[in-house]
Amino acid sequence: MSRQLPRVKRVAFTVNGQARSIEVAGRRTLAEALRYDLGLTGTKVGCNRAECGSCTVVLDGRAVFACTVLAVEASGRDVRTVEGLAGPEGLHPLQEAFIEHDAVQCGICIPGILMSLTALLDATASPSEDDVRQAVAGNLCRCGTYPNTVKATLAAAEQLRARRAGATP
């Protein structure tokens, strides 16, 4: 019994602002495509069935579990991963706040948590503590950094608001 080779598809999409084009098997997940075809190993896979959240990326502004999105579904769409968070001006306020508030221990869940929160902060300028908890409810952290995650996110939101206010003439 030998199984047929999977059919190969071309996927053209934007990853962290750059146009990328790859050939993938039809059943390749977005997480696998990011990690193995594009070398973006910041996105982690902890369960491969949408239970732990460590593979979370932002797809067209929404946080999704990249282990349960097929790469072909991302065709023509915009993907953001942890590697795209920092810009030329430095770290994203979330990253700075996670360091300052020690919301990082072993770190394996952190890329997924940061991407869940990026989606939150892009949509909500002034999230409540409950908003933050809900945004990462699908991201398991066995080190138990949740209290510091909340603190860090509220601080980052404030920082972002201050930045936006400063940028407005």
Added chain:
Amino acid sequence: MKPPAGRLLVEGEPPPALERDLAVIGRSVNRRDALEKVTGQAEYSSDIALPGMLHAKILRCPHAHARIRRIDTSRAEALPGVRAVIGPDNMAGWHTYWYMIAQPAFPTEIAYAGQEVAAVAAESVDIALEALRLIEVEYEILPAALTPRDAMKPNAPLVPILDVERPREGNVQQPVYVRERGDLERGVADADVVSVSRFNLPTQYHVDIQTRCCVASWDGDRLTIHEASQGVWNVKRELAKSLGLSEEQVRVVVKHMGGGFGSKAGAQRVVHYAARLSMLAGRPVRLELTRPEEFLSHPRRYAAEVTMRLGARHDGTLTAIDADIVLDIGSGSLYAGRYALTLHQISELYQCANVRVRIRAVYTNTGPTGPQRGVLDPIATFCTESAMDDLAGLLGLDPLVLREKNHAERFQGFDAGTASLPYSSKRLDQCLATVAEVIGWAERDEKRDAARRGCLRRGIGLAAYCLERGGYAPFSAKADVVARPDGTVELLAGIVEIGGGQTTILPMIVAEELGVLPERIRIHHGDTDGTHYAPSSHASRITSEMGPAVLQAASLVRQRLFELVAPRLEVSPHDLVAGGGRIHVRGAETRGVTFDEACALIEGDEFRATGSRAPNPDDVIFRGFGAHAVEVEVDVETGEVRVLRVVSSHDIGRAINPKLVESQQLGGAVMGLGYGLYEEAELDRKTGMLLNADVHQYRVPTSLETPTIEARNVEGEDAFYPYSAKPVGEAPLVGVMPAVRNAVRHALGFGINELPLTAARVLEAISSRRGADAR
């Protein structure tokens, strides 16, 4: 803050005092590895891809107890793309090691559902999986003993144990520990009140978010292992022994790892299989477990059934402690034999002359067991502290008063030599007072009564704890500090950063001793090349065992720099002080040189000093102490327990980095809440298969269940530890479960003695209580 005058545990001369205030220790420096982790640059073993790398998969037995009658791997071997197949036929007699405990790699009699039967390395994961389907195995299915009760029956099936060298009688591991102090029966006879409580504690899975992954690469002479282990040196030694290599032939590298919590303290099964396959195929091999495989195959926490009897006089004075403990150790207890003795803390938390502890460790046809954050201390603590509340109830005493009444100032051992030894330090009374004050203990009944609304009840509970921590044999931790003429300073430490901040703390010690900023100190870690033996990052060992070695090495570098600088300044080396990035004459800060100028005086390429941890002395006992207080809300209609607040007070000595200490306390409390409230394995009683081998149905706490957690530590000196920093990694979990149980008891008026306190279990307890009351 002045550093304490030391009895620091180092070999040779004790490091001289700094003779100035501490500048680095005690500061909440941000963790060093955080930047890599928030940018996605941190490379874990699962992120490593080597040229020509093969992919491995493991075939697992679906039966809890079976004999392999016949196995045929020929069709798998013939599949194009398959490069190596191993199993019981070609690997007969091969043993893997964990904590240097031998286990058969591929036994012909299977001990638990999920045990390894064969492994394949192939050009891709798909081909490896296809090859597993082509392996034919004929099993003779045997009756299984899935619980200690079943396993202790006279005609129980004999579990084919993994720790094959352990003595056993039937399914009971030997020896059965019975330790006695005083005269138990007399203590019971002297009691005015005797409380008897029976407890059931479940197993707990580690659920590291990174599943185990090893990339093994054999180059014909040397094996390089990239993996997620808590101890590179443990892995090196265990692997060399397993594969018949010299230790020099094995290099183990772990730069980051995605969660350990005790599950990765030694060489894991994946490492042995990946290494063997790489040696056979002559190519690098990657072996990564799936989430269900994590649940099936890796050592989890011991389950326990405990009967506790406490006797006391009317005034609360304890006269007797009797504990009968049955541990479910699954198909193997992958830790040293004396391990079960940590349960002796049942005899230690309170002053009591008459004690008996009996510990029976029983093999069952379930997965192996091993250390997990706090190991057996949570069991000892849960039973003692729950029983103390039950006793307080019978006596009509305040549970806090009962604890204070029986405070033990000194250690009470079982043997003449240890009958009454001092602790290196103990501030448990202050920890209890702290959590009581913060949680509002004095008004707890009023608070409970005022908060009673509809189906909601409030309750407040607390628990004290005691852990055997602070260094373990063989005490051979060593570290190097190197200073170079260009001013660079490097710490070489064979430890692993497991997320506890080990690579932040140790450079802070070097910086303090040299009087420079911590950012300046480089660290080479997580690699057996370039380092000495270091303990694994488990059992809260790194600060207390590596700390003294690192401090000594840095101090020796400082002394050498003083010797080089002294002639230039025309003073004696004893007149010099290092601080503020300078080395200067004591009392005359302008008379000195910069640290860079001092380093420039080093002859040759470098000056290297080695520090070495000395064994613990025999006449002092090292323990961690602390207390938790918890406020809960219980819905008596649904049985749901909501934890509103956790207060954690730990006897930490002094924090090297308060921010990182607090993080340990948050994390420990969250994991403790999972253990106490949510995490439960569902074993199919017919097949022995784990039914919830996933993180959807095996429920670990999320952000939604996590309450407010407050860390209010008690500080003070303990000269045996570097800058008085006592261990803190595991303690923050230990008191949480009994504090929750006691809070629920306070809310409901009766205790529930089986964990976890899921809604279903609490509801059932409430219903049966109502039924009993109605009768």
